Amino acid sequence: MDTSAAPIALPRRFAGWLGAWLDTLPGSEPRATCDDCAMCPRDPTAVAPGMGTYSPVTKCCTYVPVLSNFLVGDVLCDTASDAAAGRATLEARIRARVGVTPLGLTRSRRYELLYVQGRDGFGRAESMRCPHHLDDGRCGIWRHRESTCVTWFCKYERGALGYAFWRRVQDALLTVETALARHVVHALGLPPRTLAALFAPRPSSGVSAIDDADLDERVAPAAYAGLWGDWVDREFEFYRAASAVVDGLDAARVRALGGPELEIRLTLLTDAQSAMRSPHIPARVVTRPVSIVGHSGDAMQVVSYSPLDPLSVPRTLMDVLHRFDGRPTTEVLAALEAERGLRIAPGLVRKLVAFGVLAEVE
Numbered sequence: 568m569d570t571s572a573a574p575i576a577l578p579r580r581f582a583g584w585l586g587a588w589l590d591t592l593p594g595s596e597p598r599a600t601c602d603d604c605a606m607c608p609r610d611p612t613a614v615a616p617g618m619g620t621y622s623p624v625t626k627c628c629t630y631v632p633v634l635s636n637f638l639v640g641d642v643l644c645d646t647a648s649d650a651a652a653g654r655a656t657l658e659a660r661i662r663a664r665v666g667v668t669p670l671g672l673t674r675s676r677r678y679e680l681l682y683v684q685g686r687d688g689f690g691r692a693e694s695m696r697c698p699h700h701l702d703d704g705r706c707g708i709w710r711h712r713e714s715t716c717v718t719w720f721c722k723y724e725r726g727a728l729g730y731a732f733w734r735r736v737q738d739a740l741l742t743v744e745t746a747l748a749r750h751v752v753h754a755l756g757l758p759p760r761t762l763a764a765l766f767a768p769r770p771s772s773g774v775s776a777i778d779d780a781d782l783d784e785r786v787a788p789a790a791y792a793g794l795w796g797d798w799v800d801r802e803f804e805f806y807r808a809a810s811a812v813v814d815g816l817d818a819a820r821v822r823a824l825g826g827p828e829l830e831i832r833l834t835l836l837t838d839a840q841s842a843m844r845s846p847h848i849p850a851r852v853v854t855r856p857v858s859i860v861g862h863s864g865d866a867m868q869v870v871s872y873s874p875l876d877p878l879s880v881p882r883t884l885m886d887v888l889h890r891f892d893g894r895p896t897t898e899v900l901a902a903l904e905a906e907r908g909l910r911i912a913p914g915l916v917r918k919l920v921a922f923g924v925l926a927e928v929e
């Protein structure tokens with residue numbers, strides 16, 4: 568992360584919690600230009616083979632978000648006119664009843680199958696498009712999106728270090744989402760019979776077979792009613808109540824509800840944030856395997872930590888990368904300047920390490 572970057576636009580709850588728990592809010596990822604998607608080039612034929620592109624119809628939203636009950640309520644309670652279209656997509660999802668429980672909205676088993684088996688369609692398969700992705704390319708529930716949608720980017724300012732940082736943010740937020748969804752269910756006093764349906768024991772095999780109803784996304788009325796108890800047909804009211812329950816929690820209380828798991832996640836998150844922001848130039852580095860996926864002018868497009876985020880490296884630098892062989896970095900930089908007149912700023916070494924082109928020798 569460029570530490571001077573403006574804080575990223577987070578859902579209000581996440582901004583409040585992370586603001587209370589971290590020294591600094593996460594910065595934006597300016598190369599993930601979502602309004603003019605960086606993965607949807609205007610001329611796909613100009614893209615080098617090996618550098619993937621996404622469809623402008625889907626962008627990276629070939630994903631159905633799992634929304635905790637209070638986030639569902641947040642969307643329903645957002646009555647701003649610019650939220651109406653997105654709210655309607657959520658209301659349709661609730662009315663369809665597939666994956667709709669007091670804990671929130673989850674994916675259908677059919678979609679899970681597609682998602683796991685169809686990874687190569689990510690970013691392109693229209694059948695996988697998120698129901699909240701509007702035809703004008705916007706996210707209909709942007710102000711209340713969940714942890715995965717908040718933390719996934721195609722490109723990171725600090726390369727692999729940025730990716731690792733955002734995965735830690737996701738872990739922490741997901742822990743909070745899960746804990747608060749359960750807190751809501753408890754706070755709203757669901758009776759034992761409803762809780763038993765909601766927290767049914769897992770099958771001893773660990774998986775239950777996928778049947779015709781799963782594949783056709785049909786919901787058995789009796790099973791659905793069992794999940795909701797007295798709240799059946801009052802799902803909208805329940806989700807709005809969930810939002811109100813979480814409104815009553817300050818950041819300290821939320822943290823306490825996250826328990827030891829959240830403490831561990833926050834420790835790892837803080838550590839990843841320090842690593843990402845550190846100005847440290849490694850004393851010794853070595854080259855790492857990379858793929859060259861294209862070239863333009865005097866630069867080569869190099870893929871290291873992610874095929875979505877190639878790094879443009881000058882040919883003159885590519886030609887001497889092998890000189891970084893574990894000897895002191897200052898010695899290698901001085902030798903390259905003396906022998907070739909090639910001056911490489913230490914900050915560039917730091918960037919090559921962040922992107923996984925070079926690796927620090929421990």
Ligand code: SF4
Pocket residue numbers: 598599600601602603604605606607621626627628719720721722
């Ligand atoms: S994060 Fe998604 S929408 Fe944003 S630029 Fe990348 S692929 Fe496009």
Ligand code: SF4
Pocket residue numbers: 627628629630631632697698699700701705706707708709712713716
């Ligand atoms: S909720 Fe929004 S950001 Fe997340 S996948 Fe759907 S459209 Fe994309």
